[in-house]
Amino acid sequence: MSDISVHIEGVGKRFHIGGAMQKNDTLRDAIVAAAQRGLERVRHPGSVTSKTEVLWALRDVDIEVREGEVLGLIGGNGAGKSTLLKLLSRITEPTEGTMTLNGRVGSLLEVGTGFHPELTGRENIFLNGAILGMTREEIDSRFDDIVEFSEISRFLDTPVKRYSSGMYVRLAFAVAAHLEPEILLIDEVLAVGDAAFQRKCLGRMEDVAGSGRTVIFVSHNMQTVRALCTRVVELKEGRVINDGPPRAVIDQYLKLQGGTDGIVEWEGDEMPGDDDVYVAALRILGPDGAPTPVVLSTEPFTVEMDFHIDRMLDDLTVGFDLALGDGTIAFRTYHTDVDPSLWPGLHLGRNRFQCEIPADTLNAGRYSVLPRISVHKQRWIVHRGSVSFDVHRDPGASPFALADKPGAVAPLLRWQSIFDGS
Amino acid sequence: MTTGAAAEQAVRTARVIKPTRGWAALRLGELWEYRELLYFLTWRDIKVRYKQAVLGVAWAVLQPVLTMVVFTIVFQKLMHISYNPAIVNGKAIPYAIFTYTGLLPWNLFSGALSRAGTSVVGNAGLLTKVYFPRLVIPISAVLGGLVDFVIAFIVFLALMAAYHIAPTWHIVFLPLLVLLAMATALAVGLWLSALNVLYRDVGYIIPFVIQLWMFMSPVIYSPTFHNPLYKLIYGLNPMAGVIVGFRWALTGGAPPSGLLALSVVIVVVLLVTGLVYFKRMERTFADVV
Numbered sequence: 001m002s003d004i005s006v007h008i009e010g011v012g013k014r015f016h017i018g019g020a021m022q023k024n025d026t027l028r029d030a031i032v033a034a035a036q037r038g039l040e041r042v043r044h045p046g047s048v049t050s051k052t053e054v055l056w057a058l059r060d061v062d063i064e065v066r067e068g069e070v071l072g073l074i075g076g077n078g079a080g081k082s083t084l085l086k087l088l089s090r091i092t093e094p095t096e097g098t099m100t101l102n103g104r105v106g107s108l109l110e111v112g113t114g115f116h117p118e119l120t121g122r123e124n125i126f127l128n129g130a131i132l133g134m135t136r137e138e139i140d141s142r143f144d145d146i147v148e149f150s151e152i153s154r155f156l157d158t159p160v161k162r163y164s165s166g167m168y169v170r171l172a173f174a175v176a177a178h179l180e181p182e183i184l185l186i187d188e189v190l191a192v193g194d195a196a197f198q199r200k201c202l203g204r205m206e207d208v209a210g211s212g213r214t215v216i217f218v219s220h221n222m223q224t225v226r227a228l229c230t231r232v233v234e235l236k237e238g239r240v241i242n243d244g245p246p247r248a249v250i251d252q253y254l255k256l257q258g259g260t261d262g263i264v265e266w267e268g269d270e271m272p273g274d275d276d277v278y279v280a281a282l283r284i285l286g287p288d289g290a291p292t293p294v295v296l297s298t299e300p301f302t303v304e305m306d307f308h309i310d311r312m313l314d315d316l317t318v319g320f321d322l323a324l325g326d327g328t329i330a331f332r333t334y335h336t337d338v339d340p341s342l343w344p345g346l347h348l349g350r351n352r353f354q355c356e357i358p359a360d361t362l363n364a365g366r367y368s369v370l371p372r373i374s375v376h377k378q379r380w381i382v383h384r385g386s387v388s389f390d391v392h393r394d395p396g397a398s399p400f401a402l403a404d405k406p407g408a409v410a411p412l413l414r415w416q417s418i419f420d421g422s
Numbered sequence: 423m424t425t426g427a428a429a430e431q432a433v434r435t436a437r438v439i440k441p442t443r444g445w446a447a448l449r450l451g452e453l454w455e456y457r458e459l460l461y462f463l464t465w466r467d468i469k470v471r472y473k474q475a476v477l478g479v480a481w482a483v484l485q486p487v488l489t490m491v492v493f494t495i496v497f498q499k500l501m502h503i504s505y506n507p508a509i510v511n512g513k514a515i516p517y518a519i520f521t522y523t524g525l526l527p528w529n530l531f532s533g534a535l536s537r538a539g540t541s542v543v544g545n546a547g548l549l550t551k552v553y554f555p556r557l558v559i560p561i562s563a564v565l566g567g568l569v570d571f572v573i574a575f576i577v578f579l580a581l582m583a584a585y586h587i588a589p590t591w592h593i594v595f596l597p598l599l600v601l602l603a604m605a606t607a608l609a610v611g612l613w614l615s616a617l618n619v620l621y622r623d624v625g626y627i628i629p630f631v632i633q634l635w636m637f638m639s640p641v642i643y644s645p646t647f648h649n650p651l652y653k654l655i656y657g658l659n660p661m662a663g664v665i666v667g668f669r670w671a672l673t674g675g676a677p678p679s680g681l682l683a684l685s686v687v688i689v690v691v692l693l694v695t696g697l698v699y700f701k702r703m704e705r706t707f708a709d710v711v
Contacts, residue, residue, distance in 0.1 A: 090553035099439040130462040
């Protein structure tokens with residue numbers, strides 16, 4: 001059992017919101033509130049006077065982290081991730097449960113905690129180091145490394161208030177990166193700095209993780225979580241709902257995020273079309289063939305359309321628009337776009353067409369599919385209805401990939417060099 | 423063997439976090455572990471205070487000296503306030519020295535109290551991001567006043583030399599009196615800083631309290647009582663003992679033993695209750711601040 005680094009057992013954290021336990025900002029409010037409670041008791045003897053609303057930010061959380069594991073905590077806003085880190089770093093106390101931490105804990109919930117703008121870079125290194133829990137000896141011995149990592153050696157004796165925000169972040173992260181506890185708790189701190197410095201920090205974190213230290217890491221950036229973590233725990237409304245290898249947990253999380261979209265089925269008069277041709281259903285299918293509200297940009301997905309033909313018409317074209325969240329059409333496609341020998345056949349009665357969108361086509365964001373059926377160049381039959389879905393972009397294998405890229409689409413294209421360099 | 427050693431180390435460094443119930447242990451030993459942080463926070467406060475001011479260290483000289491000059495003009499020359507000066511070499515201590523010996527501990531105390539009282543709220547950014555024993559904050563706020571005190575004390579020695587008055591040998595008790603003044607500021611500061619987290623009014627009340635407190639302390643006058651009950655009530659203010667003690671230590675006179683003993687008792691009571699209250703409240707600081 002000695003290789004268990006962090007043991008969280010039945011941990012819960014309760015907050016009081018509203019009602020009697022409300023934080024009274026001023027003494028006057030406190031006095032007024034106390035008087036009101038007293039009055040309430042006089043008016044309604046025996047009634048429950050405390051109207052406290054209780055919010056469990058965390059409940060029944062059990063997690064065991066082994067030594068050397070890099071655990072990612074993911075979940076939507078208010079899931080309890082940051083609260084859990086605050087409990088582990090002893091900033092606040094749990095309401096119930098027990099946590100056992102084997103080893104020295106360093107927590108990094110913010111870069112530059114305690115930095116003072118009036119002090120110089122050199123002075124802030126010592127101050128911030130002490131705040132993060134380093135001894136003076138440790139700071140002394142790592143001072144040169146910190147300065148080198150921060151790339152600001154020329155401005156070491158300049159007050160931090162004259163730094164650019166980039167320099168400030170670099171210095172702050174440099175101090176934090178040289179914290180060497182056995183258990184490291186990190187909250188979303190990589191969301192700062194320019195791309196090159198972020199990569200440097202990621203590299204440093206990988207070193208830390210690789211050196212056998214235990215890391216617990218909170219992030220909204222799934223790419224980072226996937227790259228760094230050996231295990232991922234998903235929290236939702238204060239409870240652990242998934243725990244396992246990064247890929248499985250993250251995919252599951254992304255899929256559940258989009259809600260019930262990704263599928264639309266019409267009935268009776270609602271069905272887009274006319275008496276002869278009408279659409280019954282529209283679905284976005286993931287790689288496993290099941291409807292999904294969220295697709296990953298690195299995986300192909302399928303648009304599936306169910307429609308009925310009660311009377312066969314000549315020159316019928318079946319297709320859809322793929323539009324951005326603001327309605328701009330990214331592209332339009334018809335089953336008749338290709339060589340006629342490749343057209344799928346139309347039947348009287350029920351038809352189901354599928355169209356595969358290749359991997360690495362769309363950008364991150366919300367898209368919608370709008371069915372379009374017409375008699376070629378004559379009239380629209382279907383020109384309403386839509387189904388929407390989200391694309392999560394996985395920047396892929398490139399170390400230079402950007403999390404957000406401009407553009408309606410984001411195809412991954414091959415490049416080649418024409419001259420051979422001689 | 424190695425596994426045994428590893429296990430032993432794991433046991434040694436294991437930390438268990440559990441909800442604290444009821445009256446928390448004071449865990450004052452933990453403060454020792456964080457002495458370096460205490461040092462750095464105190465150092466930060468002092469450094470920043472002098473860096474931001476154009477006149478820097480000159481303020482520490484100007485403030486008590488100007489106050490002394492104004493008090494001497496207003497209270498002695500204009501109002502002919504009665505004071506009960508110590509007699510040195512057959513000559514009464516001048517009012518300027520008399521009031522300066524009151525201002526020395528008073529400025530130390532009032533500065534420390536006003537900084538300590540708002541210290542927890544003022545460091546909210548630290549409280550919500552890093553763990554350390556929260557007591558470090560008000561303690562460093564109190565300690566931060568020592569540099570000003572030392573500068574003001576050097577000015578005092580210069581004043582004494584200018585008036586050709588030598589300090590008495592009682593000066594050896596001065597460190598204890600300084601400690602008592604700081605303990606008083608810390609004791610009250612613990613209460614106020616914890617209350618200030620819940621009720622922001624406390625921040626506004628502090629300057630007002632300090633102002634009234636000065637008039638209840640013998641900074642500009644010597645207290646004379648005919649009724650022993652009044653004297654006792656007056657003595658409940660620990661700063662009365664501290665200031666009278668300062669005068670005795672620096673310029674001589676009758677030792678204020680009774681008053682000082684009462685001050686020590688009051689400060690100990692305030693300090694212990696303040697510590698307990700602070701410790702009880704600190705668990706929720708990060709949640710409510």
